[in-house]
Amino acid sequence: MKKIAAVALLSLGALLAACSKQESAPAAAPAPAPAAATKIVVGLDDNFPPMGFRDDKNQLVGFDIDMAKEAAKRLGLEVEFKPIDWSAKEAELSGKRVDALWNGLTITEERKQNIAFTAPYMENHQIIVVPAGSAIKTKADLAGKVVGAQEGSSAVDAIKKEDAVFKSFKEFKTFGDNVTALMDLTTGRLEAVVVDEVVGRYYVAKKPDAYAVLGDNFGTEEYGVGLRKDDTELHGKLEKALADMKADGAAAKIAEQWFGKNIIK
Numbered sequence: 001m002k003k004i005a006a007v008a009l010l011s012l013g014a015l016l017a018a019c020s021k022q023e024s025a026p027a028a029a030p031a032p033a034p035a036a037a038t039k040i041v042v043g044l045d046d047n048f049p050p051m052g053f054r055d056d057k058n059q060l061v062g063f064d065i066d067m068a069k070e071a072a073k074r075l076g077l078e079v080e081f082k083p084i085d086w087s088a089k090e091a092e093l094s095g096k097r098v099d100a101l102w103n104g105l106t107i108t109e110e111r112k113q114n115i116a117f118t119a120p121y122m123e124n125h126q127i128i129v130v131p132a133g134s135a136i137k138t139k140a141d142l143a144g145k146v147v148g149a150q151e152g153s154s155a156v157d158a159i160k161k162e163d164a165v166f167k168s169f170k171e172f173k174t175f176g177d178n179v180t181a182l183m184d185l186t187t188g189r190l191e192a193v194v195v196d197e198v199v200g201r202y203y204v205a206k207k208p209d210a211y212a213v214l215g216d217n218f219g220t221e222e223y224g225v226g227l228r229k230d231d232t233e234l235h236g237k238l239e240k241a242l243a244d245m246k247a248d249g250a251a252a253k254i255a256e257q258w259f260g261k262n263i264i265k
Contacts, residue, residue: 043098046083047177063258087152101226106154120222143168158218
């Protein structure tokens, strides 16, 4: 009798165990995939002609504006242009207030520590602009002079790399934008301005009798689009869009509209 009872108890235990397994809670459903991005927010300095600036109707225009619009169209994305404090551009990008820095952004080893760059799309020089008729003819002539550049720009880095020249200045001033620096050059508060060639020559062409560009410069650099390092999907897509724009001539067409020639690298 005890043996029969024991067998019955074992059978009951097995049945309960089976029921317990069947009634256990179902596995949690996988989290839904994040929604695909529909917009890219481009951070820029809106006083940086001809790359990005406001026209007489206060509309954002420029070479980089047109390049970004074309790339976004190819990616099926809406593009929003957000003017930012250019000296705080890396914080704007890492803080996800913008998705890309696209406004004549120079590729440097220092910036590569925090920014993922696309392949360069154009070359640029840091030129020296002086008033027309100035006695300054070379970098050596900047000794004892008051020199200016835009704060946070690659011009500042380029100047400081040439330590002997930098230390020879009487004073080095930085400005919120290149327009203000060039205005101070015109009024005599500065004796020279170091600026991106694409910007400097744009203003010199507007007032050829007011400015002169020296033969010397502070080096050659390359422009690229800056993205967050963890934004690998956008980086890959944007690289392809830019490569396609170079290959099919769309980038060259935009360059010719703004510079009169194809300056795409």
